[in-house]
Amino acid sequence: MATLECIGLTKRYGSTEALDSVNLTIEPGKITGLLGPNGSGKTTLIKLANGLLTPTSGKVLICGSAPGVETKRIVSYLPERLNIPTWMTVTQLLNYYQDFFPDFDLERARTMLSNLSIGENMRIRAMSKGTREKVQLIMVMSRRAKLYLLDEPIGGVDPATRDYILNTIIGNYDPEASVVISTHLIQDVETVLDDVVFINQGRIVLRSTVDDIREKEGKSVDALFREVFRC
Amino acid sequence: MDWNFRQDAPIYSQIIEGFKLSIASGELRPGEKLRSVRELAAWAGVNPNTMQRALSELEREGLVYAQRTSGRYVTEEENSVARVRRQLASERLSEFTAFMNRLGYAGEDIIGFIKEGEKPNGNS
Numbered sequence: 090m091a092t093l094e095c096i097g098l099t100k101r102y103g104s105t106e107a108l109d110s111v112n113l114t115i116e117p118g119k120i121t122g123l124l125g126p127n128g129s130g131k132t133t134l135i136k137l138a139n140g141l142l143t144p145t146s147g148k149v150l151i152c153g154s155a156p157g158v159e160t161k162r163i164v165s166y167l168p169e170r171l172n173i174p175t176w177m178t179v180t181q182l183l184n185y186y187q188d189f190f191p192d193f194d195l196e197r198a199r200t201m202l203s204n205l206s207i208g209e210n211m212r213i214r215a216m217s218k219g220t221r222e223k224v225q226l227i228m229v230m231s232r233r234a235k236l237y238l239l240d241e242p243i244g245g246v247d248p249a250t251r252d253y254i255l256n257t258i259i260g261n262y263d264p265e266a267s268v269v270i271s272t273h274l275i276q277d278v279e280t281v282l283d284d285v286v287f288i289n290q291g292r293i294v295l296r297s298t299v300d301d302i303r304e305k306e307g308k309s310v311d312a313l314f315r316e317v318f319r320c
Numbered sequence: 321m322d323w324n325f326r327q328d329a330p331i332y333s334q335i336i337e338g339f340k341l342s343i344a345s346g347e348l349r350p351g352e353k354l355r356s357v358r359e360l361a362a363w364a365g366v367n368p369n370t371m372q373r374a375l376s377e378l379e380r381e382g383l384v385y386a387q388r389t390s391g392r393y394v395t396e397e398e399n400s401v402a403r404v405r406r407q408l409a410s411e412r413l414s415e416f417t418a419f420m421n422r423l424g425y426a427g428e429d430i431i432g433f434i435k436e437g438e439k440p441n442g443n444s
Contacts, residue, residue: 260362280366300330309327
């Protein structure tokens with residue numbers, strides 16, 4: 090069964106069409122890049138899959154079910170903005186995640202925190218923006234979820250951390266789990282992706298594997314993206 | 321191996337080339353055990369499926385073999401290693417020859433340069 094399925098998925102904000110009849114299937118075990126310029130509908134799609142928005146028409150299904158309590162159990166979501174309580178210390182945050190999510194792997198989280206030299210006594214509020222983002226991503230990737238929805242996971246962190254984070258993603262996901270990464274930093278994520286979905290003005294304009302693009306077009310996904318979305 | 325992936329070719333084929341070079345040069349020794357797909361993927365910074373695809377292809381070409389329970393190993397067949405070594409050498413040689421031809425040097429000139437170990441100095 091598909092991990093994520095969109096069927097004629099449409100979302101309008103007033104007269105603005107954010108998503109227009111999107112049909113998309115994400116299979117288990119794949120890392121998919123959701124790539125598009127600003128305002129193309131990436132975040133809307135991810136929010137719909139999380140049940141944070143409701144479709145104007147069409148459907149979105151997670152392992153066959155509409156978003157709800159059951160799907161939140163199996164979806165690990167990294168929002169585009171910080172959503173962890175800033176008054177907590179890292180230790181408190183670890184407890185909080187453990188209470189909330191039965192699939193939270195404490196050992197994994199602690200290993201990653203220590204690899205990135207983030208002290209567990211530190212309060213989130215006292216951290217730099219980049220460090221907060223690291224902590225948030227560690228929490229999300231420490232769940233043993235079926236679907237990871239990562240909205241711009243590497244936007245705010247330095248290149249060395251970016252490498253570490255991407256390695257964490259490829260090293261940690263279950264072979265049956267799927268990862269969706271929305272980003273416009275294509276060059277950085279290109280080698281870790283199986284599939285790419287180009288989205289523009291609420292529509293899917295291209296769906297392919299990374300190696301097919303490189304094989305057929307003789308150029309990288311990044312180069313193709315710049316061509317397709319030339320301003 | 322140093323993984324600087326080129327922009328113009330599939331990633332899995334560049335991984336294959338990298339392994340071939342390591343095997344041909346003896347950097348990976350015959351019978352040496354390879355790390356797990358996941359470890360290799362993290363090391364190269366690529367998707368595990370991409371690494372898997374590259375390894376399957378190397379298996380198909382007889383350069384690595386899988387032991388059902390214990391993992392993958394570099395081939396112990398001397399012929400396979402010799403074949404890939406020649407293959408890589410001949411690929412490089414045709415690239416080199418094509419480049420020299422483009423500069424206007426033909427067969428004898430090129431052989432001369434190699435024999436004398438001289439640098440072409442442009443006044444030939």
